[in-house]
Amino acid sequence: MFDIYGVENLIATSSDHYPVPASLDNSSRQNQAPPVQQGFRFEAMWLRADDYKDTVEQAWSDVRTLSPIPASATVHCLINEEQGVWEEESVRAFFLGGVADDILQIPINRNGGNDFARWPFTKYRVYSVKSAYNMARTCSFLNERSKSGLGQCSSWPREEKLWKSLWCVKVPNKMKIVLWRVAHDCFPSGDQLRRRQIPTRTDCCFCGRTESVEHALLFCPHARAVWDVLKASFNIRLRRSFISPKQWLFDFLSSCSDQEATTITVSIWHIWEARNAARNEPMPPPPRRTAARAKAYIDLILQHLYKSVLASRRETWYTNRQWSPPPQGTVVAFSDAAVSVEQHKSGIGVVVLNHEGLCVAACSDLLRGALSPEVAEALALRRAVRLACDEGFDNVTFT
Numbered sequence: 001m002f003d004i005y006g007v008e009n010l011i012a013t014s015s016d017h018y019p020v021p022a023s024l025d026n027s028s029r030q031n032q033a034p035p036v037q038q039g040f041r042f043e044a045m046w047l048r049a050d051d052y053k054d055t056v057e058q059a060w061s062d063v064r065t066l067s068p069i070p071a072s073a074t075v076h077c078l079i080n081e082e083q084g085v086w087e088e089e090s091v092r093a094f095f096l097g098g099v100a101d102d103i104l105q106i107p108i109n110r111n112g113g114n115d116f117a118r119w120p121f122t123k124y125r126v127y128s129v130k131s132a133y134n135m136a137r138t139c140s141f142l143n144e145r146s147k148s149g150l151g152q153c154s155s156w157p158r159e160e161k162l163w164k165s166l167w168c169v170k171v172p173n174k175m176k177i178v179l180w181r182v183a184h185d186c187f188p189s190g191d192q193l194r195r196r197q198i199p200t201r202t203d204c205c206f207c208g209r210t211e212s213v214e215h216a217l218l219f220c221p222h223a224r225a226v227w228d229v230l231k232a233s234f235n236i237r238l239r240r241s242f243i244s245p246k247q248w249l250f251d252f253l254s255s256c257s258d259q260e261a262t263t264i265t266v267s268i269w270h271i272w273e274a275r276n277a278a279r280n281e282p283m284p285p286p287p288r289r290t291a292a293r294a295k296a297y298i299d300l301i302l303q304h305l306y307k308s309v310l311a312s313r314r315e316t317w318y319t320n321r322q323w324s325p326p327p328q329g330t331v332v333a334f335s336d337a338a339v340s341v342e343q344h345k346s347g348i349g350v351v352v353l354n355h356e357g358l359c360v361a362a363c364s365d366l367l368r369g370a371l372s373p374e375v376a377e378a379l380a381l382r383r384a385v386r387l388a389c390d391e392g393f394d395n396v397t398f399t
């Protein structure tokens with residue numbers, strides 16, 4: 001009676017009944033929109049189907065493996081129970097790269113216990129709609145950036161690791177935020193603000209060219225001069241290739257040491273601060289002053305967080321004296337020296353404070369050789385005089 005007919009056995013996701021639509025004309029089915037791809041989702045009602053067990057076994061036996069897996073094998077074969085870790089070699093021997101990676105990322109409870117579903121994108125590993133929304137937005141953002149050739153990392157775990165490394169750099173938070181803004185392409189350079197319809201000057205306050213992020217922090221003559229001093233002082237090398245601020249930053253973070261990350265972050269922050277000062281002050285700060293400030297700051301962090309403090313310090317008469325700020329209109333320059341006989345080097349430092357006790361200039365130098373304390377002190381004092389001249393302080397007390 002019906003020459004052309006069709007019957008479909010469908011799986012319902014919202015009901016325990018299996019819908020069986022019948023059509024009498026194939027053309028009507030061909031015109032339908034393709035079904036929405038929802039990805040795999042296990043349904044409890046499948047357990048009631050007679051052929052459930054056979055179907056599942058068949059599906060698993062169809063998984064491509066590198067070596068045949070015995071029918072009696074269980075997941076235990078892939079776990080080192082004593083150490084509570086996956087036997088990576090076995091996993092990789094049986095499964096293809098991507099599948100093996102997925103398996104190896106599944107955490108194993110060393111204390112035993114039942115298996116449970118774990119959602120890796122929240123702190124307590126419990127699923128929340130908010131975290132799924134954030135994850136979807138992030139993936140979409142990364143895909144878009146990747147498509148537009150902005151050099152995004154293709155692998156999310158690597159990306160996540162780099163973001164974490166950014167927040168682990170040993171510098172004050174205000175400096176990390178500058179890095180974060182660079183990586184997020186929301187650094188408030190003139191060019192960036194113009195793109196966001198914010199009225200501002202877009203030319204560089206040092207050289208008049210367009211103030212992009214890379215120009216402000218790397219390529220402007222002012223920035224270059226600062227980097228030249230810092231590269232020589234800390235033996236760092238900057239990457240020459242530049243695709244995007246984020247790519248540049250992440251490429252650097254992925255290959256540098258902790259000390260280098262600190263050095264770069266402090267330098268970037270000081271270069272940006274100098275730029276802000278140049279916008280607001282009649283005389284732009286010379287690169288030498290910016291470099292000296294960055295260098296003093298970096299030395300301070302490196303000495304306290306990475307190296308043992310220089311072995312012997314030359315204590316001076318004012319060490320334990322109570323200090324009070326100088327009168328208004330004058331500044332006081334403290335200079336000091338430290339000598340390490342074991343490391344065969346000496347260090348000098350200068351800090352200049354104003355009448356409010358605020359630091360208005362600072363610098364430090366590392367000198368080769370263990371000088372006599374008197375000579376080191378004299379060099380520190382000379383450095384203080386030079387710094388005061390550079391900064392244009394007229395009324396200075398040296399101590």
Ligand SMILES: [Zn+2]
Pocket residue numbers: 204205206207208209215219220221222
């Ligand atoms: Zn410039």
